[in-house]
Amino acid sequence: MARDIQLQRNPAIRYALLAIGWLSVVLGVIGIFLPVLPTTPFLLLAAACFMRSSKRFYLWLINHRRLGPWIVDYLDGQGIPLKGKVYAISLMWLSISLSCYLVPLFWARAFMLTSAVLVSLYILRQKTRVAP
Template sequence: MLEPQQHQARSRALRYVLFACGCLSVALGVIGIFLPVLPTTPFLLLAAACFARSSKRFYLWLVLHPKLGPWIRDYLEGQGIPLKGKIWALGLMWASISFSMWIVPLAWVRVFMLISAICVTAYILKQKTRRL
């Protein structure tokens, strides 16, 4: 399950772009560990997807990493998301979306943020809850 399921991108330029996106996503994921408004898991999953298409070596480094790997492996292996993680993710997301909707004056942007939050909430709630 740890092996990348997708083949590497054929274009060398595309591999470089995916690799750069993967590195940026790892950096944002690590920052998200310390900043509650920045989500960790989505960035690490995005990094894993980018590395799977660009660099097998970095993909394996990420999923086997002692601190970052469990965030990805649990999801990839179908173990789900811990209940505490779901509660934190949803709570922080709705708090930040609510604050953003309060300060943004454009109605269409508020509607977009609300629809996005509802979709992300539905996705998170549909995910299996991991038992500790």
């Protein structure tokens, strides 16, 4: 799976994109285990940054045994597996509910609940990938 890779010519921008890309990879991996951090958006951001800064890192990420499918399936329009949708929405609402219980600030609760509703709607609107 090779997309049109156009590397940034400006070295400062290239290094900034590399740094953002690696930070996104780290946050995406943490998001696999921590439900309050979304995995796929961080991995997509990393892929976009690497696509413009390092062909080697871009190919490493999309061909990675564990991380690659998150990116490739989304970019190819194959959708999200039903199990993944249920897992993501369930864990998100569990963590948001706990956070709302622990945080007494109305504005913080409103922000968390609004975010959870919008993310849930986004996930539900994505195509559901049929199991192979």
